[in-house]
Amino acid sequence: MNIDALLALIRREVIRGRRLLVMLTAVTGAAFLLTLVGGEAISVIAVSLAGVSAFLSLLGPSGDLAGDKLLGHLEADQVLPVSSRLVAAGRLLGASVRLLPVVIAALAIAVVVWRELEAGPLGMLLLVVIPLVSLLLASLVSWTLLALNARWQFRNLWWLPITLVMGPQILTSALPTPVKAAIARWVASSARGLAAFAVTPGGLVVSFLTITLLPAIVFAGATLLYASGLERYRYDANALGTMLGKAPKRELGAIGKGPLLAVARLRIRLSLEQQRRNGIFLLILLVVLLIGSEELQDFARIYVRVVAVMLPAGIAMQLTAARSTGYLEGMQQLPHSARTVALGHLAAIAVMAVPGAVVLLLGRLAAGRTPGFVEGLSIWSWFVVGGWIAAVLAVWLKLRYLAMMAGAVTLMLLAWYAIVGGEGMAVQIGATINGFQSIRLSAGAALPVAMAMLVAMAGVPLFAKGVETYQFRGKGE
Amino acid sequence: MSEGPAILEVTDLTVRYPTFTLGPVSFVLRGGETVALLGANAAGKTTLLRAVTGRLRDRQGRILLAGREPREAPPAWRARVGFAAEKPQADGALRVREWFAFLADCYPTWDTAYQRDLTARLGLDAGERIGALSRGTAVKAAYVAAESYRPDLLVLDEPTNGLDPVVRLEFLQMLGNCFAAAPERALLFSSHLLEDVESLCDRALLLREGQMVRELPGSELTEARASGRLTALVADVLRSAP
Numbered sequence: 001m002n003i004d005a006l007l008a009l010i011r012r013e014v015i016r017g018r019r020l021l022v023m024l025t026a027v028t029g030a031a032f033l034l035t036l037v038g039g040e041a042i043s044v045i046a047v048s049l050a051g052v053s054a055f056l057s058l059l060g061p062s063g064d065l066a067g068d069k070l071l072g073h074l075e076a077d078q079v080l081p082v083s084s085r086l087v088a089a090g091r092l093l094g095a096s097v098r099l100l101p102v103v104i105a106a107l108a109i110a111v112v113v114w115r116e117l118e119a120g121p122l123g124m125l126l127l128v129v130i131p132l133v134s135l136l137l138a139s140l141v142s143w144t145l146l147a148l149n150a151r152w153q154f155r156n157l158w159w160l161p162i163t164l165v166m167g168p169q170i171l172t173s174a175l176p177t178p179v180k181a182a183i184a185r186w187v188a189s190s191a192r193g194l195a196a197f198a199v200t201p202g203g204l205v206v207s208f209l210t211i212t213l214l215p216a217i218v219f220a221g222a223t224l225l226y227a228s229g230l231e232r233y234r235y236d237a238n239a240l241g242t243m244l245g246k247a248p249k250r251e252l253g254a255i256g257k258g259p260l261l262a263v264a265r266l267r268i269r270l271s272l273e274q275q276r277r278n279g280i281f282l283l284i285l286l287v288v289l290l291i292g293s294e295e296l297q298d299f300a301r302i303y304v305r306v307v308a309v310m311l312p313a314g315i316a317m318q319l320t321a322a323r324s325t326g327y328l329e330g331m332q333q334l335p336h337s338a339r340t341v342a343l344g345h346l347a348a349i350a351v352m353a354v355p356g357a358v359v360l361l362l363g364r365l366a367a368g369r370t371p372g373f374v375e376g377l378s379i380w381s382w383f384v385v386g387g388w389i390a391a392v393l394a395v396w397l398k399l400r401y402l403a404m405m406a407g408a409v410t411l412m413l414l415a416w417y418a419i420v421g422g423e424g425m426a427v428q429i430g431a432t433i434n435g436f437q438s439i440r441l442s443a444g445a446a447l448p449v450a451m452a453m454l455v456a457m458a459g460v461p462l463f464a465k466g467v468e469t470y471q472f473r474g475k476g477e
Numbered sequence: 478m479s480e481g482p483a484i485l486e487v488t489d490l491t492v493r494y495p496t497f498t499l500g501p502v503s504f505v506l507r508g509g510e511t512v513a514l515l516g517a518n519a520a521g522k523t524t525l526l527r528a529v530t531g532r533l534r535d536r537q538g539r540i541l542l543a544g545r546e547p548r549e550a551p552p553a554w555r556a557r558v559g560f561a562a563e564k565p566q567a568d569g570a571l572r573v574r575e576w577f578a579f580l581a582d583c584y585p586t587w588d589t590a591y592q593r594d595l596t597a598r599l600g601l602d603a604g605e606r607i608g609a610l611s612r613g614t615a616v617k618a619a620y621v622a623a624e625s626y627r628p629d630l631l632v633l634d635e636p637t638n639g640l641d642p643v644v645r646l647e648f649l650q651m652l653g654n655c656f657a658a659a660p661e662r663a664l665l666f667s668s669h670l671l672e673d674v675e676s677l678c679d680r681a682l683l684l685r686e687g688q689m690v691r692e693l694p695g696s697e698l699t700e701a702r703a704s705g706r707l708t709a710l711v712a713d714v715l716r717s718a719p
Binding site for chain 1: 530531532534535552553554555556558560566567568570571575578579581582583584585
């Protein structure tokens with residue numbers, strides 16, 4: 001094995017993600033310190049913060065890989081003078097190094113658990129075991145995500161988790177009752193048999209070996225899958241073009257006919273290109289909602305929401321890609337005010353929120369309810385609110401603003417804690433949620449419509465400011 | 478034409494896209510040769526270069542690099558070809574020196590002293606992030622990355638694109654010196670700039686709408702160059718109907 005190349009691949013994986021790694025390590029480190037010095041309520045907040053950071057660190061390598069595939073950088077790995085498996089192994093191991101925030105977050109949790117259990121000196125073992133097990137589990141997840149992402153288009157696999165959960169239920173529901181009963185009996189007896197075997201000496205050995213070998217097995221499998229994906233990878237320049245949000249000529253030509261309409265048409269056209277598959281899924285889900293079995297309808301109801309949200313949210317994704325690659329300058333240079341450009345985007349989001357809302361309404365109709373215009377307006381408004389907030393953040397949000405907002409929220413929470421204490425905070429948070437729920441139920445469509453108007457009014461100037469102040473400094477900066 | 482060993486043999490290479498087909502194209506590059514690939518935009522130059530460097534795998538026909546088909550050769554064989562695209566194929570978050578250090582550990586024949594020399598001669602700031610490189614600097618970085626392990630075949634895609642006149646001249650001289658002293662190596666590059674072709678290459682291959690329409694051998698190139706007719710000659714070939 002070429003150890004130098006393996007180490008170089010690991011190093012590259014870590015170096016490329018260092019900014020996120022340093023940031024998340026700092027956040028989890030601060031959270032860890034808070035758990036050491038803070039009380040119970042502070043520890044809960046700190047552990048939550050650490051958990052979010054740890055989760056983000058899990059997604060970093062997969063995001064980088066998706067970028068490599070989109071930009072064609074994976075070709076460079078294909079032609080390295082080392083085997084695909086070595087490239088895969090280096091990348092997977094590098095991804096594990098990037099999970100340092102997970103270890104620190106787990107340490108913070110371990111401290112809280114240790115204190116809660118009053119475990120004493122022997123419990124110190126928890127401080128080692130919990131971070132190690134967390135690192136191992138996070139690595140397994142990270143390797144699996146990377147391997148799946150390398151072999152297939154990750155964004156096309158969004159249906160997989162829910163299908164894995166719901167699939168067996170749907171399949172068994174279609175079986176005749178005696179067969180279902182027989183399967184249930186077999187599952188129960190197998191579980192009992194396994195449980196009995198697990199406590200025998202042989203069972204303990206097998207369990208131990210399984211737990212010990214599991215990481216090795218997953219690593220080997222992920223390496224093979226990643227290597228296979230690397231060998232099959234083909235650069236698709238068109239995918240990049242669509243993602244970057246290059247303007248189709250016809251839509252640019254419409255600018256002379258009215259800027260707001262032209263911008264909206266451009267975004268809708270790009271969304272239709274990018275979300276074609278989701279549109280087809282939506283139609284299939286609609287058919288399932290109308291004529292499917294009860295189990296299938298339950299399955300479809302979950303998915304319809306996901307797909308429906310993705311349609312307007314796709315515009316925020318276009319903007320994120322355009323911002324990171326400099327294509328947002330195209331919007332900046334249009335001979336119209338930034339507010340008009342912002343309104344054009346809002347109009348596009350409003351249009352893209354319609355199909356999902358219609359399908360959800362039809363689903364409710366199929367379930368025997370008679371939804372009215374107000375209910376439809378309510379659903380549509382929520383989609384607009386979500387899509388527009390995402391789009392505004394995609395254009396306006398800068399690291400500086402994010403830090404300011406995080407700082408303000410932290411100060412607010414600390415002040416709140418100082419005034420009412422931990423228990424008082426918990427009670428007030430619960431009361432706030434309940435209050436919001438009761439307003440939501442009693443206000444009907446008025447709440448989402450008011451929210452939509454509010455975020456539209458607040459978002460347009462922010463979006464416009466984001467466009468006006470945008471300055472492309474290259475991807476590496 | 479050079480009488481050196483065949484570095485690259487391309488026979489009936491064909492690449493099919495939904496709206497464009499390259500080939501069938503056949504040619505041979507021998508050790509010591511510097512060959513230019515000329516053609517209008519979308520003539521298939523980059524597709525051809527990507528295919529011969531092993532980046533394009535869905536193709537027909539035969540490519541032999543130093544006697545072996547790259548698709549069937551062991552991974553180490555890939556060190557025999559270097560490719561500099563217009564932009565470095567590396568994550569923008571890496572600094573240039575970090576990218577070079579990575580490649581140095583992957584390529585057994587990487588010559589760090591040579592890389593430092595090339596970096597210095599091209600005035601490349603190795604501390605810059607790849608994503609922040611200007612067009613010309615990106616070309617330089619891609620070239621140093623492809624040349625520092627001295628591959629048998631160096632392939633450059635529009636190498637002087639974006640270089641300022643001073644650096645361009647230095648770059649062309651450097652390329653000329655490298656390959657004049659290396660009869661066992663060959664250079665294949667694409668360009669729109671006939672001055673580059675004039676100053677650097679022994680032979681030119683002219684590509685039009687995916688077809689190799691003409692080969693300008695050294696003698697014809699020299700003659701056209703001497704009579705100042707090179708631009709007109711190339712333009713005539715690229716313009717005429719297939």
